[in-house]
Amino acid sequence: MRKYLMICNAYPTLENLYSNSFLHRRVKAYQQEGLHVDIVVITTKVLKDKYYDGVQIKYMDEYQIASFLKANDYSTVLFHFINKKMFHGIEQLSEEKRPYIVVWLHGFEAEAWHRRYYNFLENINQLDNMLERKDTVFEPQREFLRDIMTREDLNITFIYVSRRFKELYVDPYVGVVPEKYYIIHNIIDNELFKYQKKSSDDRFKICSIRPFTAKNYANDLTVEVIKKLSRKKYFKKLEFNIYGDGKLFNVLTNPLKTFENVHLHKGFVKQDDIPEIHRGHGIYLGPSRHDSQGVSLGEAMSSGLVPVTNAIGGIPEFITHKETGMLAPRDDVEAMVEHLEYLYKHPRKFKKISEQASKSIKQQAGIDTVISKEVEVITNGRSKLEKGLS
Amino acid sequence: MAEVNWKKAYHDLENHIEAIMRETSELVNNASPKLRLNDVLIEKTNTLDVVIDATGDTMEYAIDLIDRKGKIETIKTGYQKANAFSFDIPAGRYTITAYAKESLKDNSRVFEKIQVNFKKDVK
Numbered sequence: 001m002r003k004y005l006m007i008c009n010a011y012p013t014l015e016n017l018y019s020n021s022f023l024h025r026r027v028k029a030y031q032q033e034g035l036h037v038d039i040v041v042i043t044t045k046v047l048k049d050k051y052y053d054g055v056q057i058k059y060m061d062e063y064q065i066a067s068f069l070k071a072n073d074y075s076t077v078l079f080h081f082i083n084k085k086m087f088h089g090i091e092q093l094s095e096e097k098r099p100y101i102v103v104w105l106h107g108f109e110a111e112a113w114h115r116r117y118y119n120f121l122e123n124i125n126q127l128d129n130m131l132e133r134k135d136t137v138f139e140p141q142r143e144f145l146r147d148i149m150t151r152e153d154l155n156i157t158f159i160y161v162s163r164r165f166k167e168l169y170v171d172p173y174v175g176v177v178p179e180k181y182y183i184i185h186n187i188i189d190n191e192l193f194k195y196q197k198k199s200s201d202d203r204f205k206i207c208s209i210r211p212f213t214a215k216n217y218a219n220d221l222t223v224e225v226i227k228k229l230s231r232k233k234y235f236k237k238l239e240f241n242i243y244g245d246g247k248l249f250n251v252l253t254n255p256l257k258t259f260e261n262v263h264l265h266k267g268f269v270k271q272d273d274i275p276e277i278h279r280g281h282g283i284y285l286g287p288s289r290h291d292s293q294g295v296s297l298g299e300a301m302s303s304g305l306v307p308v309t310n311a312i313g314g315i316p317e318f319i320t321h322k323e324t325g326m327l328a329p330r331d332d333v334e335a336m337v338e339h340l341e342y343l344y345k346h347p348r349k350f351k352k353i354s355e356q357a358s359k360s361i362k363q364q365a366g367i368d369t370v371i372s373k374e375v376e377v378i379t380n381g382r383s384k385l386e387k388g389l390s
Numbered sequence: 391m392a393e394v395n396w397k398k399a400y401h402d403l404e405n406h407i408e409a410i411m412r413e414t415s416e417l418v419n420n421a422s423p424k425l426r427l428n429d430v431l432i433e434k435t436n437t438l439d440v441v442i443d444a445t446g447d448t449m450e451y452a453i454d455l456i457d458r459k460g461k462i463e464t465i466k467t468g469y470q471k472a473n474a475f476s477f478d479i480p481a482g483r484y485t486i487t488a489y490a491k492e493s494l495k496d497n498s499r500v501f502e503k504i505q506v507n508f509k510k511d512v513k
Binding site: 121123124167172177331 | 391394395396403406420421
């Protein structure tokens with residue numbers, strides 16, 4: 001029987017349910033497909049094994065991982081959020097003992113230091129700190145990725161969560177394209193985010209569920225959009241519910257407190273509570289400055305909400321303007337207001353986009369689609385896949 | 391091995407340049423000036439008066455005054471908010487070390503050492 005090992009930087013436990021919960025979703029789906037996957041979380045802390053929802057999680061540093069790999073004959077090792085330390089154990093194995101390797105590239109671990117410039121230009125100290133990290137963190141990571149992407153002594157496959165993420169973020173950072181790669185999106189859980197048919201009146205109910213921890217989440221655009229909409233005659237017919245938490249929540253949302261139809265819900269929203277919020281709304285206002293895929297947009301689409309967002313990063317790969325959502329250029333508040341007005345004035349089109357959005361995202365990134373592709377890749381049986389096609 | 395699509399990546403990055411420059415402009419406009427000591431001005435009257443001219447954010451100033459002949463003990467003023475100092479001291483040759491630092495930052499300090507031949511100017 002083939003043995004699979006997943007090495008990652010974090011995995012959910014009872015104490016921390018939401019830490020990389022999407023990895024657990026995958027592992028459970030692999031189990032249903034008959035694949036048994038062991039989990040190792042890399043850490044320098046000494047921690048006992050933990051059990052979560054039928055999955056055993058081991059905690060090891062890079063040297064313990066090396067010993068573990070030598071003692072256990074894994075045919076395949078899966079990496080999420082890879083770095084050089086995580087890979088140390090593979091390097092210690094002789095070439096003929098090395099397993100088949102699959103590396104997922106999700107976001108920050110494979111992007112240039114300057115991509116999220118707006119998050120470190122608040123003050124000089126942040127900028128100085130990032131310039132230091134450019135040399136001490138980003139450059140070694142780039143060299144590491146370049147090395148594993150070009151070596152001939154490794155049987156290694158890369159998975160990118162979107163084609164645009166690969167072409168716009170990762171490729172120019174690393175400077176090379178690996179020989180073997182696939183575009184497989186993150187799962188949009190269509191079982192949790194079930195489609196609910198929307199009525200015309202649902203277009204008056206607009207929600208946003210975003211972290212308020214950094215500028216890439218672009219909540220400032222949400223605030224500007226609402227302020228501009230407040231000058232419209234129909235503004236009072238609309239209802240806004242803003243959910244999220246983080247250091248920027250109060251600072252950004254303060255100007256919205258004067259509007260009776262804008263409700264602010266400060267706090268972390270558990271994933272299980274999101275479908276209920278989706279049920280009560282018709283439009284998901286989710287601007288963004290940086291996204292490799294836009295999972296929260298996809299979840300809203302799956303529930304039948306019409307996303308209003310920006311054509312940046314991986315987002316246009318999942319949303320076609322006026323067909324499965326509304327796309328504005330980067331930072332374009334005016335265009336976002338126009339798009340919301342369009343939905344307000346075209347109830348039938350709103351309902352059509354809602355339906356199409358849910359269908360489209362399920363087809364593109366629903367559980368069955370993603371898991372069947374991933375299982376094909378990790379079992380190294382590529383009959384159903386064409387290289388590089390999503 | 392497939393090639394990186396540099397053209398596509400460049401156009402995406404080009405989209406950011408105006409925003410990067412705007413953020414940088416804001417940063418520069420709001421940034422406190424870099425700490426530097428411009429000049430140490432000496433006026434010799436009945437007292438030895440020293441003014442430290444420095445640029446920085448929330449400044450503090452201090453002086454060490456050393457009598458080169460060792461007739462009086464070294465004077466260390468400690469840091470103060472005012473940049474002007476007045477010393478009622480005997481005539482003689484002194485070494486002045488003038489310091490400036492930013493109150494809110496640790497390890498930020500600039501200094502300049504100058505020699506003074508002080509003669510009392512009694513009018």
